[in-house]
Amino acid sequence: MPAHARGYEDFDGRIGRTIEESTPSWPAEKRAPENSPNIILVLLDDMGYSDIEPFGSEIETPTLNRLAETGIRLSNYHTTPVCSPARAAALTGLNPHRAGFGSVANSDPGYPGFRLELAQDVATLPEILRGHGYATYAIGKWHLTRDALLNAAADKSTWPIQRGFDQYYGALEGFNSFFHPNQIVRDNSILQREETPDNYYLTDDYTDQALEYIKGLRASDSRKPFFLYFAHTAMHGPHGAKPEDIDKYRGAYDQGWEAIRKERHQRQIRDGIIPEGTPLPEAVGKLGKKIPEWDSLDEQTRSIYAKYMEVYAAMVDNVDQNLGRIVELLEQLDELDNTIIVFTSDNGGTAEGGAEGTRSYFSRFAHVPGLPEDFNKDVPLDPDLIGGPQTMTHYPEGWANASNTPFRYYKGQTYAGGIRVPLLVSWPKGLPKNDADEGIRQQYQYVTDLTPTLLDLAGLQHPGTRNNLPAKEIDGTSFAPILRNAEAESTHPNQYTEFGGNRGFYSKGWKIVANHRPGTPFNDGEWELYHVETDPNEIENLASQEPEKLRELAEAWEFAAWQNTVFPLDDRSNLQGHLRRPAEEEFEKPVTLLPGTPKLERYRSSKLTKLRTFEVEISVSFETGDHGVLVSHGDQGGGYVVFVKDDHLYFALNEYGALHEVDAGELSVGDHHITLRTTPLLNFRAEHTTIVDGKETARLSDVWALVGFAPFSGIDVGINRGGPVHWGLYSEFGSFRYSGNLHSVRYVPGEKAAYDPEILAQLERDVEAASD
Template sequence: MSIEEYEQGQPFPGTVARTIEESKPAWPAPRRSREGSPNILFVVLDDVGYGQLSCFGGLVDTPNIDRIAASGLRYANMHTTALCSPTRSSILTGRNHHSNGVACIMELATGYPGYDGRMPFENGMLPEILVEQGYNTFSVGKWHLSPSEDNTPAGPFHRWPLGRGFERFYGFLGGETNQWYPDLTQDNASVRPPSTPEEGYHLSEDLADQAIKMIVDAQVNAPDRPFFMYYASGAGHAPHHVPKEWADRYAGAFDMGWDAYRETVFDRQKELGLLPHDAELSRHDPDVPEWDTLSDDERRLYSRMMEVYAGFVTHADHHLGRVLDTLEKIGELDNTLIMIISDNGASSEGGVSGSFNEMLFFNNVPEDFEETLARIDDLGGTKSYNHYPWGWTWAGNTPFRRWKRETYRGGVADPFVVAWPAGFSARGEIRSQYAHAIDMVPTVLDALDIEPPKAIRGVRQAPIEGVSFAHTFMDADARTTHTTQYYEMFGHRSIDHDGWRAVCPWPGASFTESAEVGRKVGDPITAELLEQLDREGWELYDITEDPSESRNVASHHRDRLEKMIALWWSEAEKYKVLPLDGSLQSRLATERPQTSKPRSQYVYYPNGSVVPAFAAPPIFNRPYSIEADVDLPSDRVEGVLVAQGGDAGGYSLYFDKGRLTYVYNYVGRDEFEVSSPDPVSSGRHVIRFEFEPTGEPDFGNGKGVPGKAQLYLDGALIASTDFPHTTPFLFELEGLSCGYDFGAPASSGYEPPFEFTGRIHSVTFDLAGALIKDDDTEIARLMAQQ
């Protein structure tokens, strides 16, 4: 007997009478995909430059990405927005980043339509479209597309992955996380990693495990149902964490230095056909020291930093390969449309000399070269929070100028690989047509023969702004259909049009050249400055002849340049780029809508979800107290009452063999401790730690307020000491946990999770007293964590 089905929302076609005997059933039709519909896999790399992957001429081995390139296509002319969240918003919606309200990172949103960080629901995401076409939809890895103030276990959740069309999610919500001890979310709840680094845990492996599980679960239960997976590994964003044996594979591979690296990679890119044979290598960047001017120790340290980064990316590629192997095993690899892209160019947040612990940079603490050199063997391990120097950033973007956050091609031209063996027969070829991240969604819809929906969940949809490049899959000579694309990031502007490129760098073409005219990153663009920039600040490049932006021909083609400038302004009006904003201070100071009222008291209970670091009590540079209402057992009193951060910076209040202890970890350099002289007796007690500032902070030298640290038991003082300084701005990016230590320990006195053996009724933070702030350093922190 056949089943009668009808479309939901249409009249019921069956019969409803007085009895079953007299009635005829019909069923709402389930959502089914078209027969033979391909799976879709988006792989989004983080901070990986054009000249790093081996299939783009780079010296970082990525055999599994190479494998996909060999079975499909490499696009030599793909572009992004120059920054993380903006590009990811474009990848998933097919709209420009300002149209999505994601002008920069979510943490620096301002109250204008292109800048508010609230991605509008009229800009539907690809999973929202495909789930209605009968697809399973999975997100694994980095999100960073919801307002940061919403990313707590209290939500709201409507801009988390499950609120934007994904059926399953496993990953992290912010811009970066510790690869050994990540802050993980599964669907809409915080979860702990399944094992520890000592047991072999690493986030890249965990993400692959979860991706495989999602794919296999779907295949076992609905083998005819295709899936869309958004696979966004944290590699290669700092911290560059990787098992030592993977970094050791590159021992000596980068001893030639970044200058020679560029020459080698540039030659390889020409041989591969990614660049014309008469292309020029862009100039030596004024901000980067020449390799030959460095000391032997500097070269040894910086080479190892690059070895660790390369091992990190290769390790992530290996685990991506496990996902690909799974698809092959279940017979789905050939009918999977795969697109692999980086979100922006290589990252320069490591500074001129790199860092063993990024928290030093975020806290204005001067790097100590000798200290870092002494810990060279720990780079990439659980005790580090490392990033390479910007000489490797510059080299990683070969052959282009500059890097992430700037709209020269080093920031916006990125590696891109497409394969779909069952969908097109081209193998191992290169495509030179212009494309942008906003083109990925319309290309998928074109390949699937799906019209963009007029409405999603009752919300009328805005037009998709990208264009399909599916017509280039089988035609290397097909014309470029994406002829005009604007760029803007923190006031740094450019525009591509018909093979020409105009750039207006802000605050200048490099940090060195900016300083020469009295400008720096974060300076606001006044109306007077803007007029001056539009008169004399734009550069012009013929990209068809000069892909590396080496020859500024603005003085020879003034008429063309003026038309390009006018076109930029036209595009800016169309896509909500205005008001143009080069500032950082005012963005940081912006008051944003909050889901809860400001408070000075925070109450926690044991074994709950991890509280994200940005939502934990802001105890920096102010008086505060931590009070715990506890029951202590008669034997083996130990474990953590509350902890935040880790061995790169944080604190922990805990019991060790019955003695109450508070440890404060200053950026991984100092551990300050106050402890009770004797074990605390069993029974119910009120434990209290108080911190009282005794002096002023020294923000310029990376030191927060000094203060008196005191322990109280049932109201009586039992221990006191002085902390000579504290962390000024930021602990290691691990959240707060109550009743156990979630991640890396702030104290060297125990191994996590070190669960409390008694009973915690509550832990209360009281943040009475004035807060001392330094906005400049807070800006630097936010800019680096994306």
């Protein structure tokens, strides 16, 4: 035997193995059981109960009709009042507060139930399925990472790839432009597009990528099952749709929201979605005001309002078209029958467009304490632009009321309108329907049931661990029994709900609900009681007639709240909820941005500029004929841009869609130091001054400060990628990269305005500390 093949003794005298014996052995690749089904979970955003044909809509959704014919409609399925909690519950099976998502991922109150990151002991559905041999793909809206962790330098442990997905393509934010996304992420990298392609539409782009993932998998492996989590940005505002889809619905809503609501209600009863004799409640807005009758509006107002709904319908139609593309591919691959397709919404239709709707979404969506009453929440842009890329629109709450037919109220509330949404499940091979089964289930089920149900249908076990450590036990229960048997009992008899102090508890056909007004005490007097088994749209409040039942459910809610880390209740009226953790002070330090720097992420950019004095110092060399953007921050919904054109320097402010352009004078050949100084004024007003080589050359005074989510797109140096701040420049020059020699752009944040919520919160905290 050759010397190198003989055994050997180490220094401890232990006998080593021969080379032949020590040949490495790799573990076999984890393979899913033979004939495991593919799984597709399609989750829409802010879509109401009645917005698709299988649940009573006039909007054409032939793909969903087909899935309804081959599958099951759950007409008594419930979710959380808002999006991030629903997504956390759907992907983990945990109640949202236990998953760390008692609210949306755009705050940081510091409570255990509001950590706004999936904890390390929370196992996700894609992690579980990948452990069973599935390929896992995520497309679209994520919104399960706290906003301070969306930047390029952040810890990415809560980004999709780190939470179980092999590949990801989409937007980490809660919403986006459908024409010029502010940020798209592929896997762990933020994409930098010089120009948005012509005729770009976000839902189409998402679907193109989903199809590519499936085709790529099948090109390499003929039988490996996949999980596709397709989380749409639609139907979240700002609304926008393709012209050809909008044209399809021209005139369809001229009859108004009362007529549409009544027609949907009649179809729901005809089709067995709701019981015969279910009345239609009075149309009431989110704040309790009666929604105006359509005929009481003037002709111009009716025309604008109808266009808002045409756009919304076109968006739903487009979602169905794109789902149809996925279904068609599965047919080509002969895999449709063995694919579980689930389609639902993360919460009910939303009234965030207000009573009037808006063409300037970011002004309507500005939720800042002390905002003046005269703050303009609808910039009067040309009505012909509604739904296109130049506007940021949202429909009025009259249409949201129609979306939630036959229920009352909206997203964010714990009434049925906020939490009862459509659910379709189709799996022809595993859930075949017989002629006697109409395919509608009236049993109560909840969003936490999705993970255990999909595992149950696929014949897979939850491991109970994550990274070889114990994982939190899930709260949901599989509803596979009711999918297979229409007479089976609900597998989810009790459930608490909470968001922003709005509370609810369901138990075996009874429900209590509290519609809390922020800033008021939380008390038992807020509770209303409904027997939803006979009164599904919560019209008859039985609190005074059934005090024992009310007390029983109120106590059950409190017990569940303690079990699920719901406390302390947070209705966002406490200013200290606006404080952020000390680590974020890094975001408020001066920063120098060089040409070629990727666009700064939205939240990171906002910390340099929001409700404070700040200076933008631009170092540039100019030669005759040089032109382009020096710095831009924002998009169509609001922002500012400094640019050179025709040898002149310009400053432009997009005030939520209203453009102000100021000529800051002709530039001479040579090096220049340009400063843009922004100063907050009283009552959320602002002043912008342009200084060239120490001399003031232009001033724009007394305009609205950009607050809330404006600017929504981040800071860009030497270019305006994505959504254009200045539409005229974009139409003529595209992204308008600066043609000369731009040396640097430096942001220097200054003092915050006295009305900045963080300043007010710190003052409040200091007063409390002094009085202790």
